[in-house]
Amino acid sequence: MVKQYDYLIVGAGLYGAAFAYRARQRGKSSLVVDRRPHPGGNLYCEEIEGIRVHKYGPHIFHTADREVWDFVRTLTEFNRFTYMPLANYEGRIFNLPFNMNTFYQLWKTATPAEAQAKIASQREAGAVGEPRNLEEQAISLVGKDIYELLIKGYTEKQWGRPAVELPAFIIRRLPVRFTYDNNYFNDPYQGIPVGGYNKLIGKLLEGIECRCNTDYFRHRSELEAMAGTVVFTGPIDEYFGYCFGPLEYRSLRFEQETLDMPNYQGIAAVNYTSAAVPYTRIIEHKHFEFGTQPKTVITREYPQQWSEGCEPYYPVNDQRNNSLYRKYADLAEATPGVVFGGRLAEYKYYDMDQVIRRVLDAEI
Structure with a gap:
């Protein structure tokens, strides 16, 4: 046929x-x-309001x-x-991914040698042998300060369970740069x-x-x-x-809001790394295309467990x-x-x- x-x-x-x-x-x-x-x-x-909303x-x-x-x-x-998100931890702003700007914001370390020494000392202090979970793995890679301020709360919200209950392999590698480079991706082509x-x-x-x-x-x-x-x-x-x-999948719920102002946060994405904030990030869509519209649209992103009727992400x-x-x-x-x-x-x-x-x- x-x-x-x-x-x-x-x-x-x-x-x-x-x-x-x-x-x-x-x-x-x-x-x-x-x-x-x-x-x-x-x-x-x-x-919406002349803005392309993702x-x-x-x-x-x-x-x-x-x-x-x-x-x-x-x-x-x-x-x-170029994607250059920020992290907000209890009102403190940090650059992502972890780079010399982040380390200076955390510890006032101004040179790669100073930052490397600080991370090495924290890694040594938190050494536990073979990491048994995500928390131990993260501390073994970047130390306690970065983990507690910028990884722990965000990751637990993202996965819906405590970091000590998450497998170590989830975070085997973390992007750490000893340069003042806020470009989130290492890839040469982006847009x-x-x-x-x-x-x-x-x-x-x-x-x-x-x-x-x-x-x-x-x-x-x-x-x-x-x-x-x-x-x-x-x-x-x-x-x-x-x-x-x-x-099993993790899903997302989006809470969208149109604001009568030209600029809400000054950047496309801000990650909220504290567990006290229920969402993981706020997206301001106009900044993806360098918009100058009189209004702005933001989206708060809430991770959630997938169930029937939700989108699996x-x-x-x-x-x-x-x-x-x-x-x-x-x-x-x-x-x-x-x-x-x-x-x-x-x-x-x-x-x-x-x-x-x-x-x-x-x-x-």
């Missing part, structure tokens, strides 16, 4: 849209479906992969935005699409049929009958009916969940005619450039 489409792509996020684009380049047809009312997945932006949390495209960078720039122009991420997704899906407000699971038989291959980008456990049990890649995912991955490998791709389908935290790389390397 001749199929109407080569691919049925479930999910109009970055992986699904990029896959559809590459398939079209190769002369193949795709039908893209998404249960949300818009394409773009978590990259979707909505315009509806599902901020996204900064950054990469060291020149091929990926060149690919996305064939689709749209990128601005020169945000001029005109927002909707423009990037629109270019990827140009000329491709995309049906929003369409639940794949409610119309599964009908949709699969239309295409030769399914490209699934949703949660892999959901695809298989949670037959081995559900995987971050896989909980501990030993139990990774073992469970392996069962689903084995089942996926034995399922013909289906490609599993993206964060949720592969149960991995991918940055955007890694998603694009996965698509560029895929056999289409």
